[in-house]
Amino acid sequence: MTLSLRSVRWPAFAVIAAAGLFVCFWHLGRQGIVTDESAYVGAGWEYVHGVFTANLEHPPTAKYLYGVAQLVMGQGYLGPRVVAAAATFATGLVLFAWLLRPLGFWGALLAAGLWWLGPRGNAPDWMDPASGSGARVDRLALLEPVMVFFAVSSLAAGWAWIRTRSRWRFAWAALAGGALGLAVTSKVTSAVLVVALIALPLLFRRWWDLLVGGVVAAAGFAVAFVAVYQPVGMVRAVSYMFEFQAAHDAEGHLVEIAGRSYPSAPWWANLYFLAHGITVVLLVVLVVGIVVALVVRPGRLVAYLGIAIVALGVFLCTARVALPHYYDIWMPFLTALAAVGYTALWRTARARRGVSRRDGVVRAALSAVVVVALLASLFPVTQEVVRVARTRPAGIALLQHELDAHGASGTILFSSYGPPSWRPYFAGHAVSAPVPGRFGAIVQGTDARFPMPDAVRAFIRTNHDGLEHFDVDQLRVWVPRDGVIEIGADRTMQLTR
Numbered sequence: 001m002t003l004s005l006r007s008v009r010w011p012a013f014a015v016i017a018a019a020g021l022f023v024c025f026w027h028l029g030r031q032g033i034v035t036d037e038s039a040y041v042g043a044g045w046e047y048v049h050g051v052f053t054a055n056l057e058h059p060p061t062a063k064y065l066y067g068v069a070q071l072v073m074g075q076g077y078l079g080p081r082v083v084a085a086a087a088t089f090a091t092g093l094v095l096f097a098w099l100l101r102p103l104g105f106w107g108a109l110l111a112a113g114l115w116w117l118g119p120r121g122n123a124p125d126w127m128d129p130a131s132g133s134g135a136r137v138d139r140l141a142l143l144e145p146v147m148v149f150f151a152v153s154s155l156a157a158g159w160a161w162i163r164t165r166s167r168w169r170f171a172w173a174a175l176a177g178g179a180l181g182l183a184v185t186s187k188v189t190s191a192v193l194v195v196a197l198i199a200l201p202l203l204f205r206r207w208w209d210l211l212v213g214g215v216v217a218a219a220g221f222a223v224a225f226v227a228v229y230q231p232v233g234m235v236r237a238v239s240y241m242f243e244f245q246a247a248h249d250a251e252g253h254l255v256e257i258a259g260r261s262y263p264s265a266p267w268w269a270n271l272y273f274l275a276h277g278i279t280v281v282l283l284v285v286l287v288v289g290i291v292v293a294l295v296v297r298p299g300r301l302v303a304y305l306g307i308a309i310v311a312l313g314v315f316l317c318t319a320r321v322a323l324p325h326y327y328d329i330w331m332p333f334l335t336a337l338a339a340v341g342y343t344a345l346w347r348t349a350r351a352r353r354g355v356s357r358r359d360g361v362v363r364a365a366l367s368a369v370v371v372v373a374l375l376a377s378l379f380p381v382t383q384e385v386v387r388v389a390r391t392r393p394a395g396i397a398l399l400q401h402e403l404d405a406h407g408a409s410g411t412i413l414f415s416s417y418g419p420p421s422w423r424p425y426f427a428g429h430a431v432s433a434p435v436p437g438r439f440g441a442i443v444q445g446t447d448a449r450f451p452m453p454d455a456v457r458a459f460i461r462t463n464h465d466g467l468e469h470f471d472v473d474q475l476r477v478w479v480p481r482d483g484v485i486e487i488g489a490d491r492t493m494q495l496t497r
Contacts, residue, residue, distance in 0.1 A: 009105050013096075016109060020092055020116025023384060024085040027391045028139055029078050034122060035323070035420040037141050041080050045070050052232040057244040059185040060237075061228050062146035080141035087149040088138040091332055092116045094149070098156035099336060101163075102301050107343035114282075114335045114377065119384040121277040122325040135387050137277070137325035143187040144328040150183035151190040152332045155308060158197045159301075161213060162204050169209070170216045177217030181224030188245070189329055192315045196308040203300045253321040254449050261449050265322035274327040279380040285373050289338025292369075296344045305337040346370045395473040396425050402472050403441055408479040410440030415452035417445025417475070434493065439485040442478045459485075459493040466495050 043055035044067030055063065069079030096112040103111070122137035138145040154176050161172035176197060183190035197217065201210035229237060252264020257272055275283050293302050312330055316322070349366035396417075403409070412430040414422050419432050422443075431437075434455055442460065444452055460467065460478055467478045483497040 005106075009109075013109055016113045016116065017092075019385065020089055020113070023117055023136065023388050024089045024139065025082070026388050028081040028085060030391050030393050031081075031135060031139055032394055032397050033077060033424040034140055034142070034325075036143075037077065037080075038424040040143060041066055041070070041077055041141050044068075044080060045075055047232070052237075056232065056237050056240050057248075058143060058187060059228070059241065060232050061150075061182050061185040062143045062187070064228070065146060066141050077141060081139060084141050084145035085139055087145045088136075089116065091145075091149045091152050094152050094156050095332060095336055098152075098159060099339065103339060103343045107339050110342060110374075111336045111339035114286075114339070114381075115332055117381040117384060118282055118331075118335070118377070119278050119380050119387075120328060120331060135391050136384070137328050139388075140325075142325060144325055147183050147186035147190050148329055148332060150179045150186060151193055151329065154179035154183055154190075155193065155196060155304070155333075158200050158217075159304065161217075162200050162206060162209060170213055173209075173213040173216040174220035177220030177222075178224045179220075180217075181221040182228070184221075185225055185228040187329075188241070189312070189315060189326070192311040193308055195311045196304055199307050200304055203303055249320050251320075253323075255322055256447065256449050259448065264320040267317045269322035270316040270327050270330075273322065273324045274330065277324065277327060278331070279383070281376055282380040285377045286334050286338045288369070288373060289341035290334065291341065292345050293337050293341030296341065296348055302337065302340055305333050305340070308333045309337065342370050342373060395475055396422055398472050399443065399475060399477070400425065402470065402477065403479070406468065406470065406477075406479050408440040408477075410484060411437055413439045413442045413456070413485070414450075415442065415444045415456055416447050416450050417443065418447055418450045421445070421447070434487050434491055436487050436489050436491075438496075439487065440479065442485065444476045444478075446474050455491060455493060463495055 039055050040058075040063050043060075044063040044065070046052070046054050046067075047060060047063055048067035048071055052060075065083050066080035069083045070076065073079030073082065092112040092115045095115055096108045099108040099111050120137050121135060122140070138148070157172050157176035157179055161169050161176055164172060180190065180193060180197065183193070198210075198214070201207070201213060206213075226234065255262050255265050255269060257266070257269060262269075278286075294306070309330065312333070316326060316330070345366055349363050349370070403412075410429070412422075412426055413434060414426075414430055414432050417432075422430055422432075432450060434453055442456060466481055468481050469476060469478045471477070480495055483495055485493060486496045487493050
């Protein structure tokens, strides 16, 4: 049996990695543009052309990469999305390499496979999930995919540093610090992971490594940070970022959760988005694995991953700003810790000595837990693969074509659909509130944060016969059968020929 399992190890890796490539890269251009993506892609294009003024409220590393991708593949979203997808796939490779020695081949492959194939949707409640527009946050040109890659690389390098006895171990410390610097300069959220790196030599009682390795890691971090921030203006950019983010967090951010709008994110918002994005089934699988890891022979790796998870959890649950994709930074560490738990459970069940050997019922029950968890995870994984395969342009991405088909032209008035969602497609000829002018269509979404004004609702009701309406996925569209919609200086609305 051992020989048989050993003989299929690398074919199994090839199959799972190929499926991971599919999930990461398939139909990247078809997925809808989300709120912040256009800001990062546009800023990246400006950065590589020497203009460093856009989006300085966030660090620049990911945007540099998105700008370079556009130089290679052409201006637009596809090149940056390829960078994000490549970072996501590479994160799985880092997880596999990191966990190969402590967990063995199958435990490492479990962590990488769940990372590659597990669902991580980013669609808020008001977005239609059937279109695939919310499939996989890390297929999009957001800051998270790049940040997560460097963050995982940092902690993996830290583990190699503390587990290596040769004189070259401090090279791993420098790499850990440099990778953390690139993670932080992609998005500041990852800064809290420094707690895990500091705790690592303490867990091993390696005081010399804490002193010397800490200095080396700090130097690696500083070099990466300065190199990245120097082009955008070190002091100016960093000061502006901290001032902006402090004010932003103090004010909060309007968020909709389960059909209810909150002026700022409640403490549990990212937990909700986590369960909503990865599905309840996969969440249960991860929680069971994590609980097992904490109970069955917990070791230093469990403590290391646990510290990282708790540090991120404190940050995410105390911030007053939360969006449906922020939880992504948690996922590689939750996945890794769950893989540790299931590996420990399987090894306990198959041990030649101990309780599980003497008691066949207990041994079988422990094995069954692992098997059931793996089978249960296949359900959300299969759903995710199918959803990626079916990803298509949807909703707002199809609207212009449908407006042209119905002969509608001119400015669009959006309701129940925020500017961040329509601006990438209709910037310059759309508004979100009735203002004086002539309009070719009224478009209503399903976002309760931006309710339809009473005047617009009354106009539609009064002029029902003079308006043609049709649906584009979750959007309801009204266009005049003849003429245009005119809004006067006094905000009155009428149909005019």
